[in-house]
Amino acid sequence: MLKHLFSSHIALGFAQAGIAAALALVVLFLARRRQIHLESEIVIALVRGITQISAVGFILLLLLKGPQWTAIIMLSVMMVVAASISSRRVKSIPGAYEVSLYGIVTGAGIVITLMTLAGVIDWAITSLIPVGSMLIANSMNSNSLALERFRSEVTGNVGQIEAALSLGASASNTVNPYVQNAFRASLIPALDNLKSLGIVWIPGLMAGMLLSGSPPIYAAIYQFVVIAMIFSASSITCLVSTTLVRKRAFSTNDQLVLRPVPATRSL
């Protein structure tokens, strides 16, 4: 119906975005009736989302006309921003930004580089940036889950950790179980995606490929390729970040510095 009302793709896109946002505002209204006040967070998130993704669309439009190497700059900027967003969730962890940056750059960076060199990801900007951004975004989500889980496990077990420290245990030994739990928890979404692929959900990339006329079998297999790459990038990211973060929880004299902080309402 909307297609008949709008002649340009941009106008049509904004109209569709407006309807999707209106649905989110209905959810906001329902939450408000249950005394759950998320107004400012949701409105800011919606405005940020549409602004950011529109900007990316315009930048992509410019990049498509530019040299190939600009994709590297674009992906690098994405990783820096992803690390910043991820680290904001765990401000109480000293050096959370550096840990997130090293994790995401290593995890997403290795997979993007190897897969591009192997020809699994097309070197064309129109392929490299969307697929690369998916890997970076999922690495960011897994990193956030890993660090948040680590923080909550450590701050919830201060007594056990200090009991072990007081008996002469090394700092890293005292948090080993919590590092393992954090790593396992961070991979749950990526693992569930792999398990449910094609049964519970048909991912957006496959839908996009089908819409653009790719053969269904190839679109399906390539979706598996992308999900498997996401799993690898997320795993490497979390391996690196959980390895680095354990040291950040302690001072150089093996004293626990990661402590509980008062809960806040922000999402």
Add this chain to the structure above:
Amino acid sequence: MPDSHTPVLRTEHLTRLVGSTPLVNDVNVAVVRGEIMAICGPSGAGKSSFLRLMNRLDEPTSGTCFLDGMDYRQLAPRELRRRIGLVLQTPFLFPGTVADNLRFGPSQRSEMVPDSVVAHLLLQVGLTGFASRPVTELSGGEAQRVSVARTLANSPEILLLDEPTSALDDTAKRTVEAVIVDVVRANKLTCLIVTHDISQAARLADRAMLMRAGRLERIVAAQEITHA
């Protein structure tokens, strides 16, 4: 009985600030070998904070502590914590059996603890036959005695006890008190015990440090504790 000539532990202007709030403020004290020193004072006096500084779970903002004449900052924290054992207010036993807990400290240095040593440690705290018992099946008093034995397994020279009987009923409290005196004397340990219970301090200690608002107000002999 204490050897009054040999200070084994001495603090020098020991201070810990959090922000601008002093938790421990310029404390100077010498504890002699074999002595039981009680640390008394109201809530917020800095008793537990002082004990944490001794075990170096927290870092002094200024001042330091000397162990056998050596600045404790020159010792690796793990070695210091083996030599100055800390028993926390809550036992925080690790999952597994009583024996697993007793073996924890030495295992951090790749040292084996034979069954005979485990049995001897349990004998000292009055828990003979408890080695294979899961820690989930222990009462509060038993758990605290396992916590004492777990610290003793590291062969410390100094034993720090942070209100070890505060969560126990009277019967369990008296049992743990007897265990503390026995193990300190039998192992020729020096002991610092935090307590808010003046009568407990009088029963257990040779001397008592009286603290208020992070400061050491004075040190009194055992017979004067109840009058302080």
